[in-house]
Amino acid sequence: MSKSKSSPNLINPYDNEYDSWYDSDGNQYSSKDIITFADKHKHPLHIGSDSHLIGDNYIFATAICFYEPGKGGSFFIKRFSVEHKYCSTLGMRLQQEVFQSISTANAITEALSHKEITIHIDCNVSEVHKSSKYHKMLKNYAISSGYGCMVKPNSWAAFVADKFAK
Numbered sequence: 001m002s003k004s005k006s007s008p009n010l011i012n013p014y015d016n017e018y019d020s021w022y023d024s025d026g027n028q029y030s031s032k033d034i035i036t037f038a039d040k041h042k043h044p045l046h047i048g049s050d051s052h053l054i055g056d057n058y059i060f061a062t063a064i065c066f067y068e069p070g071k072g073g074s075f076f077i078k079r080f081s082v083e084h085k086y087c088s089t090l091g092m093r094l095q096q097e098v099f100q101s102i103s104t105a106n107a108i109t110e111a112l113s114h115k116e117i118t119i120h121i122d123c124n125v126s127e128v129h130k131s132s133k134y135h136k137m138l139k140n141y142a143i144s145s146g147y148g149c150m151v152k153p154n155s156w157a158a159f160v161a162d163k164f165a166k
Contacts, residue, residue, distance in 0.1 A: 021064070021076040034064060034076055035111045041066045044148075047105050048120030048157030049097035050165045057081040058093060061165035062100045064108075065157045075157075077164045078104075091134055094123055097158075098138045102145045109146075118148035120155035122162070 021029045029037075038045060046065040051058045059081050067073035087093045098121055105117045119142040123131035135151055142149040152158075 021078050023074065023076055029076060031107065035108060037066070037076075038064070038108055038115060039112055041068075043068050044116035044118060045105075045108065046118050046120055046150075046157040047101045048122065048155055048159070048161045049100040050122045050158050050162040051087070051093050051097055052162075052165045053084060054081075054166070056084050058084060058087050059165050060096065060100060061161040061163075062104055063157050063161040063164070064104060065160055075160055077161070079164060090130055094121075094131060094134050094138055095141075097122055098141055102142060102147065105147055106145070116148070118150055118157075119145075120150045120157035120159075122152065122155060122158035124152040 019031050021031070021034055023029065043066070046067060047062065048065070049060060049062040051060045053059075059079060061077055061079045063075050063077050065073055065075045082096070087096055098119065101119045101121075105119060108115055108117065121135070121138050121142065123129075123135045123138055125135050126132055129152075131152075139149050139151060150156075
């Protein structure tokens with residue numbers, strides 16, 4: 001399920017090497033399957049990513065969430081790992097998380113240009129939290145890429161990803 005990548009570059013989650021998505025039951029899907037599912041879903045999509053240090057690697061997870069008000073939702077998760085040395089600062093990790101979410105959104109938008117997508121960012125606006133100094137940059141990154149944006153405490157799709165990045 002997770003692979004190690006020894007590259008200092010940002011990692012595109014839509015590379016063929018990383019083309020496995022999983023639902024909450026552990027069933028595997030391809031990117032094409034996700035696009036087909038997204039095309040049938042009438043509501044906006046929500047995409048968030050998170051990461052955690054496990055041993056010498058950061059485990060990254062991206063969640064594509066399909067929510068239908070009043071009926072609930074479903075999601076798909078993609079995971080991979082990166083050596084600690086390539087994401088050694090909080091800012092680098094947060095940027096990689098947002099890059100993953102935007103890359104995923106871009107791949108969906110390329111296939112389904114009509115889809116409304118919101119990026120959920122795992123950073124807080126409250127200065128009590130270390131991530132707060134990055135929130136404007138990360139939020140502007142998502143907005144300038146053409147997507148809506150939510151940050152903590154409203155970034156629930158990043159919370160879904162959090163559960164699978166551990």
